[in-house]
Amino acid sequence: MGCYLKEVISSGIVEPAELVELVNKWFRRATIVMVSKCSISYSGRASSIARESTRLIILKQDGTVLVHESVGSNPLNWQPRSSIVTKKISESEVELRAIRVSPREELVIRVTGRSLVVVVELGDEGLTIYGKEEDIIEELANNPSRIISGATLIAREVSTPYGRVDIMLKDPSGKLVVVEVKRARAEIEAAQQLHRYVEYYRRLGLDVYGVLVAPDISNSTLKYLGDHGLKYVKYSPKGSGAISLL
Amino acid sequence: MGCYLKEVISSGIVEPAELVELVNKWFRRATIVMVSKCSISYSGRASSIARESTRLIILKQDGTVLVHESVGSNPLNWQPRSSIVTKKISESEVELRAIRVSPREELVIRVTGRSLVVVVELGDEGLTIYGKEEDIIEELANNPSRIISGATLIAREVSTPYGRVDIMLKDPSGKLVVVEVKRARAEIEAAQQLHRYVEYYRRLGLDVYGVLVAPDISNSTLKYLGDHGLKYVKYSPKGSGAISLL
DNA sequence: GCCTAGGTCCCGTTA
DNA sequence: TAACGGGGCCTAGGC
Numbered sequence A, B: 001m002g003c004y005l006k007e008v009i010s011s012g013i014v015e016p017a018e019l020v021e022l023v024n025k026w027f028r029r030a031t032i033v034m035v036s037k038c039s040i041s042y043s044g045r046a047s048s049i050a051r052e053s054t055r056l057i058i059l060k061q062d063g064t065v066l067v068h069e070s071v072g073s074n075p076l077n078w079q080p081r082s083s084i085v086t087k088k089i090s091e092s093e094v095e096l097r098a099i100r101v102s103p104r105e106e107l108v109i110r111v112t113g114r115s116l117v118v119v120v121e122l123g124d125e126g127l128t129i130y131g132k133e134e135d136i137i138e139e140l141a142n143n144p145s146r147i148i149s150g151a152t153l154i155a156r157e158v159s160t161p162y163g164r165v166d167i168m169l170k171d172p173s174g175k176l177v178v179v180e181v182k183r184a185r186a187e188i189e190a191a192q193q194l195h196r197y198v199e200y201y202r203r204l205g206l207d208v209y210g211v212l213v214a215p216d217i218s219n220s221t222l223k224y225l226g227d228h229g230l231k232y233v234k235y236s237p238k239g240s241g242a243i244s245l246l
Numbered sequence C: 001g002c003c004t005a006g007g008t009c010c011c012g013t014t015a
Numbered sequence D: 001t002a003a004c005g006g007g008g009c010c011t012a013g014g015c
Helices: A016-026 A134-144 A188-204 A221-226 B016-026 B133-142 B187-204 B219-228
Strands: A008-014 A030-043 A046-061 A065-067 A077-079 A083-090 A093-100 A105-122 A129-130 A154-162 A165-171 A176-181 A208-214 A231-233 B008-014 B032-041 B047-059 B065-068 B077-079 B082-091 B091-098 B105-120 B128-130 B152-160 B163-170 B176-181 B207-213 B233-234
Touching: A008 A016, A008 B008, A016 A030, A016 A083, A016 A093, A016 A105, A016 A188, A016 B152, A030 A129, A030 B032, A030 B047, A046 A105, A065 A105, A077 A093, A077 A105, A134 A154, A134 A165, A134 A176, A165 A188, A176 A188, A188 A208, A188 A221, A188 B187, A208 B032, A221 A231, B008 B016, B016 B032, B016 B082, B016 B163, B047 B077, B065 B105, B077 B091, B077 B105, B133 B152, B133 B176, B152 B187, B176 B187, B187 B207, B187 B219, B219 B233
Parallel strands: A176 A208, A208 A231, B176 B207, B207 B233
Antiparallel strands: A008 A105, A030 A046, A030 A105, A046 A065, A046 B128, A065 A077, A083 A093, A093 A105, A129 B047, A154 A165, A165 A176, B008 B105, B032 B047, B032 B105, B047 B065, B065 B077, B082 B091, B091 B105, B152 B163, B163 B176
């Protein structure tokens, strides 16, 4: 058969002994994708047990472990970049143990019977993404008048003990303005974030006010702003970064 | 070879035409796992482009689409459940287009050349998890004195326009107490959450105070509580739900 | 290490 | 549907 793919190092259905061999040989050197019947225990920030079932297990080159079922975006269990130990328990059972040091967490996957194992060299290209909050802040920092007519930029990304202020402006009257920017509809949390920055500067004795900038806002958030003397400015980012799909 | 696995419906390296056939036949009926050279465009809440590279693509039964590279817990691109997948094929290229209706988002995966495709019936067992915030609220609701000596439970999960209060108590003097519970170290957001519930009830004319319950707290959060007349009660959940791993 | 914010967060729940 | 809280959230960045 001419049917090969150069990135696929190995692929097939294997017995437990060979699974251990493959994992020992390729873990952290390539991505290992397995379909196995397994039961799972996790113990750490929380703890969980999953009964025996057929699952998709992914061991990535950076030590990431993902266990997926047939539904859901999120894995059933996982371990971020961490180390893994394999142990063959018996003729028909293999234990994969992934340990995270801090916080201390253990994920134990007990594989029974045969597994379909694919060892493959995946890429690590990453992607170019547009439309992040950062992009909007960039636009606004270059055009402070979009927020307040005649305002000038004082600073960006200003640290306070309670978090980082997105943009700091001076309005035409010389008053300081704390600006919090959201890329999507602003909800209550954004208003409180802004509120606590404004409060912080007022306690320092500065005469400041706060503006929340977002393309949209929830009703209760708008009310919250009003109740606390904060302002809302509607702003939808220019489509500069938009990508059209063929 | 006696090497089979009954959950694996199909497995092998296929040309573009057969890839389309397999997706047509099995999408939403089984989980389709592919290793393919592909380029990707995404457009929706944000937008992104990924250059051609070898990636792991998962099409789940519920319509979830995941694209993984060799590193990271999170997928490079994805589409949540109930997305619709359409295919288009040319000489040597297959286009998989996953569409989410609301918000409108499109993920376009252009596969070139051969793919390793595994079609498999994965489980949907889910798991039993312990140590969620809910468990701690349960404990505390049954023992309000753990929070305030002599207090009695008034209600749980009380809705306000600004979110849901975890626990409402009455202290021995008859005063209402708003309680916010965290399963892990409390950070600034938790304090503000509590603050806005307390504020809401005060504006209604009620005489209430607020208590944040958590196993630990950050310094600035503790300061925030003090500055706003809120209290902190340290509480580590009993290990009732703990699971010991063999 | 602590701590905060951002995310195409996802996901469940309730009004 | 909108809107909010929870999550083993993950990840990046500042200190």
